[in-house]
Amino acid sequence: MSLAAAETPRILIADDEGPARARLRDLLDEVRGEFPLAIVDEARNGREVLDVLNREKVDIVLLDIRMPDMDGMEAARHIAGMEHPPAIIFTTAFDSYALKAFEVNAIDYLLKPIRLERLLTALGKTRAAPPVSREALDAAANQPRKHLSVHERGKIHLVAVGEILYLRAELKYVTVRTESREYLVEESLTRLEEEFGDAFVRIHRNCLVARAAIGGFERNAEDGESGWNVVIKATGEKLAVSRRQQHVVKQFR
Amino acid sequence: MIDVASINQTGSGIRLPNFCNLGVMLRSLVIANLFVLAAATLKAANVQRVGAEFMVLAAFCEPVLIASLVALCAARRWLHRLPYVVSLAIIAAFEIALAWGVYHLGAGLALAGAMSLAQLAFLTLFVTGCLIAYFDLRSRALAPAVAEARIQALQARIRPHFLYNSINAVLSLMRSDPRRAERALEDMADLFRVLMADNRTLAPIADEVRLARQYLAIESLRLGERLRVTWRTEGMPGDALVPPLVLQPLVENAVYHGIEPLEAGGEIQIEVGRAGEDLVMSLRNPYQGASNHPGGNRMALQNIRERLQLHFDAEASMLAEVSGGEYRVTIRLPYMTAPA
Numbered sequence: 001m002s003l004a005a006a007e008t009p010r011i012l013i014a015d016d017e018g019p020a021r022a023r024l025r026d027l028l029d030e031v032r033g034e035f036p037l038a039i040v041d042e043a044r045n046g047r048e049v050l051d052v053l054n055r056e057k058v059d060i061v062l063l064d065i066r067m068p069d070m071d072g073m074e075a076a077r078h079i080a081g082m083e084h085p086p087a088i089i090f091t092t093a094f095d096s097y098a099l100k101a102f103e104v105n106a107i108d109y110l111l112k113p114i115r116l117e118r119l120l121t122a123l124g125k126t127r128a129a130p131p132v133s134r135e136a137l138d139a140a141a142n143q144p145r146k147h148l149s150v151h152e153r154g155k156i157h158l159v160a161v162g163e164i165l166y167l168r169a170e171l172k173y174v175t176v177r178t179e180s181r182e183y184l185v186e187e188s189l190t191r192l193e194e195e196f197g198d199a200f201v202r203i204h205r206n207c208l209v210a211r212a213a214i215g216g217f218e219r220n221a222e223d224g225e226s227g228w229n230v231v232i233k234a235t236g237e238k239l240a241v242s243r244r245q246q247h248v249v250k251q252f253r
Numbered sequence: 254m255i256d257v258a259s260i261n262q263t264g265s266g267i268r269l270p271n272f273c274n275l276g277v278m279l280r281s282l283v284i285a286n287l288f289v290l291a292a293a294t295l296k297a298a299n300v301q302r303v304g305a306e307f308m309v310l311a312a313f314c315e316p317v318l319i320a321s322l323v324a325l326c327a328a329r330r331w332l333h334r335l336p337y338v339v340s341l342a343i344i345a346a347f348e349i350a351l352a353w354g355v356y357h358l359g360a361g362l363a364l365a366g367a368m369s370l371a372q373l374a375f376l377t378l379f380v381t382g383c384l385i386a387y388f389d390l391r392s393r394a395l396a397p398a399v400a401e402a403r404i405q406a407l408q409a410r411i412r413p414h415f416l417y418n419s420i421n422a423v424l425s426l427m428r429s430d431p432r433r434a435e436r437a438l439e440d441m442a443d444l445f446r447v448l449m450a451d452n453r454t455l456a457p458i459a460d461e462v463r464l465a466r467q468y469l470a471i472e473s474l475r476l477g478e479r480l481r482v483t484w485r486t487e488g489m490p491g492d493a494l495v496p497p498l499v500l501q502p503l504v505e506n507a508v509y510h511g512i513e514p515l516e517a518g519g520e521i522q523i524e525v526g527r528a529g530e531d532l533v534m535s536l537r538n539p540y541q542g543a544s545n546h547p548g549g550n551r552m553a554l555q556n557i558r559e560r561l562q563l564h565f566d567a568e569a570s571m572l573a574e575v576s577g578g579e580y581r582v583t584i585r586l587p588y589m590t591a592p593a
Contacts, residue, residue: 018477020475026428068514069516095414113417
């Protein structure tokens with residue numbers, strides 16, 4: 001492979017609408033003269049985007065914000081956790097909320113119908129500009145993610161929030177426990193609580209338990225002091241409720 | 254669009270209310286009876302007598318009131334064609350004659366002495382005058398609202414999301430399928446013609462259904478097989494008059510909130526038909542609970558609800574419900590056609 005070929009940016013098109021993807025393809029074909037590129041693949045939702053990223057080397061993702069199943073916003077937040085994330089160029093026809101949030105957080109986007117010159121400028125910028133930060137994306141998002149992403153050996157693995165039994169902070173990671181296994185994610189427990197506060201309850205400084213996963217409460221017999229344990233329904237695990245969070249027990253009984 | 258004014262506000266020159274409208278009738282009954290109650294209270298020697306006085310007065314006044322409403326409803330079209338002042342004079346003369354007739358009928362039933370003919374005639378004329386003045390004022394108060402209904406219809410309808418996505422879809426077809434692109438632009442032109450039109454007057458439901466179909470044709474460009482639509486319009490009286498843009502915004506909502514969030518798409522079912530004296534429209538679409546785009550939906554519904562109320566008062570209704578993963582809107586309004 002020649003050096004030039006290696007440097008040709010590899011582009012992924014993500015949009016749920018066929019005509020919108022076709023239009024992007026046409027435009028990309030036209031800019032090829034000025035901006036050599038390769039189209040890697042097309043995706044119809046955020047999940048497919050992540051699948052492609054797990055499979056292929058991608059340098060730039062043209063990412064539609066509004067897509068079914070997993071929207072562009074959530075996909076971008078998962079992508080931002082990658083070790084070598086591709087550059088993201090958001091595209092949207094109109095979404096007043098998203099656009100306002102993007103402006104505030106200085107995230108670039110292209111408005112559909114996309115003009116050739118604008119596309120070219122945006123592609124050019126990806127060479128110099130740093131990728132959009134995870135913080136900016138989190139701030140711009142108006143709803144919680146449906147998944148947490150686990151990054152293992154350069155691959156993105158998704159854990160559905162609904163499957164999580166509890167989250168436990170350990171040093172710089174958070175352990176995510178599902179019925180079948182445990183994962184480590186690079187997140188802060190406080191931020192997770194802010195994002196998913198409705199579905200989880202804090203039982204300890206370092207632990208959030210999914211409300212739906214709680215099977216019951218038991219007296220903590222081991223300590224001399226009278227504490228409580230949360231019993232996880234699916235696994236039978238017992239997690240200590242800290243003294244300061246004792247009021248949680250009352251909520252459930 | 255057929256030139257028939259909305260049934261509450263009968264054009265600019267004439268300000269008589271539509272006496273056949275349920276809302277007008279109810280308002281008349283309530284206001285007239287309040288007057289009778291006031292008269293009874295003034296007439297009664299003490300508070301305990303008010304009830305009895307009311308009954309006696311009511312025996313005279315209710316027949317006049319009900320006969321008036323029936324007669325005015327029947328003569329409505331004829332009255333509306335006359336100059337306003339002439340129609341007022343005719344109504345006044347008719348009311349006096351009616352009071353005279355009821356008084357003599359009542360006198361025969363041994364109620365004479367409860368009130369004199371002059372008193373009954375005065376009360377009748379006074380209440381009639383007050384009611385007509387009230388409806389005149391009300392229609393004047395609502396006139397800006399009718400004008401605004403047009404703007405509202407406009408604002409609520411051009412969802413930028415739809416506009417830009419459609420243009421994008423057409424652009425994408427320009428090279429690969431110019432014929433489809435042409436057709437799509439034609440549909441869009443028709444749609445925007447209605448969106449930009451003066452939407453104060455009622456239009457036949459057939460037009461509204463055609464518009465919704467054209468809208469769906471544009472959306473299916475983008476959504477392809479994800480958008481499936483079933484129409485049931487066999488029993489539809491095509492000439493029934495409805496406020497313009499009563500159906501299309503609902504269809505747009507169904508696409509935006511019901512179909513687009515679904516990976517595999519879904520089906521929209523639209524039914525238009527007659528049920529007795531009513532025209533009934535219902536629309537169903539899959540609904541996945543909390544949409545990630547709140548707000549827009551309620552705004553469109555509110556807009557339609559207001560316009561229905563403006564045109565039909567209490568005789569139209571709109572019901573929106575969610576059950577079993579399905580969203581359903583039903584609109585019911587009186588079946589009326591343009592005068593031949």
